[in-house]
Amino acid sequence: MNGTELVAPDAGALHAFGVGAFMPVPLTGGRGLTWRAGGVVLRPHDGPAVTDWRADLLADLEHSAGFRTPRPVATHDGSWRSGDWEAWEFVAGRADESRVEDVVQAGRAFHRAVAGVDRPAFLGTASTTGAATDPWARADRMAWGEEPLPTDPTLDRLAASFRPVHSPSQLVHGDLLGNVLFAEGSAPTIIDWPPYWRPAAFGTAIAAVDAVCWHGVAVERLDTLGAGEPEWRQLLVRALAFRIATLHLLGAWDATSVGRHRPVIDAVC
Missing domain, CATH: 3.90.1200.10 (Aminoglycoside phosphotransferase (APH), C-terminal lobe)
Known part of the structure; x- marks a missing residue:
């Protein structure tokens, strides 16, 4: 994945994150690399060190009236990554x-x-x-x-x-x-x-x-x-x-x- 082509999440990643029944749809923003499948947003991850650290932190970060963040979605085996992909809950907004x-x-x-x-x-x-x-x-x-x-x-x-x-x-x-x-x-x-x-x-x-x-x-x-x-x-x-x-x-x-x-x-x- 070179970051310039519109490459959808593969079937293995969709299944790993529990959304194998959904057709991924590209989202605006995210440098054109972000996809929605059901209630999950998938994007190319930034490598194990950054991805796992960020997901561990945001999984439990306390929100407030001033902000919230999406929660990361783990794979069936408890990982924050599947192949090239990470996943987050879809949160409505613009x-x-x-x-x-x-x-x-x-x-x-x-x-x-x-x-x-x-x-x-x-x-x-x-x-x-x-x-x-x-x-x-x-x-x-x-x-x-x-x-x-x-x-x-x-x-x-x-x-x-x-x-x-x-x-x-x-x-x-x-x-x-x-x-x-x-x-x-x-x-x-x-x-x-x-x-x-x-x-x-x-x-x-x-x-x-x-x-x-x-x-x-x-x-x-x-x-x-x-x-x-x-x-x-x-x-x-x-x-x-x-x-x-x-x-x-x-x-x-x-x-x-x-x-x-x-x-x-x-x-x-």
């Missing part, structure tokens, strides 16, 4: 990137709930054995000075604005904006958690810059979105560096991307 304040509030509730969880071994530095090498993990380390940034005038400008950040690190959801589902009468549902080990407000900063750069939110709202967050401007700088470095590593940093990001960089630098 993402709405225009509701950025609500996304931020749900993210804060989630981060409070996981604040006491220890750092998992797979969230290491570039020199750590087994550290992730995907573009997102590498870009995160670049934004925090743990790997060199790509050579680029925009990133040079952001790097010149880097200052030490003293807020404590914890588990963070690094892609909140499009991964909070809203449904009438229910707490917001946080899905597709890519974990990072950074200050909690870094997740808020990423959501804020995504909203302004890609979803038409006014740049003047940046400070309001981070009201009360310590070191907010510095976290915005790091969030921009993270997103731009990711685009570089994916080969997607082009003139359109420069134009989308320039007003935000002008505001925070």
Whole structure:
């Protein structure tokens, strides 16, 4: 599975997760790799270390009025994986990137709930054995000075604005904006958690810059979105560096991307 083809879960995976009687239907989002079969959502897993750790944690994480998460679905033999696939309960709701304040509030509730969880071994530095090498993990380390940034005038400008950040690190959801589902009468549902080990407000900063750069939110709202967050401007700088470095590593940093990001960089630098 190369991540670019629309490949449905195989019959073995469907049977293992108890939905062999259902025809899988592709879902929007999830990079086009997520499928629903009955009351279960299947997606390619992220490897044993990340997948099993995340499922173990979210299976028992206490929800609140501020957020909920889907519960993982185990196979018949008690595993969180079958072949290339993992499974989660289907939770109704839709993402709405225009509701950025609500996304931020749900993210804060989630981060409070996981604040006491220890750092998992797979969230290491570039020199750590087994550290992730995907573009997102590498870009995160670049934004925090743990790997060199790509050579680029925009990133040079952001790097010149880097200052030490003293807020404590914890588990963070690094892609909140499009991964909070809203449904009438229910707490917001946080899905597709890519974990990072950074200050909690870094997740808020990423959501804020995504909203302004890609979803038409006014740049003047940046400070309001981070009201009360310590070191907010510095976290915005790091969030921009993270997103731009990711685009570089994916080969997607082009003139359109420069134009989308320039007003935000002008505001925070």
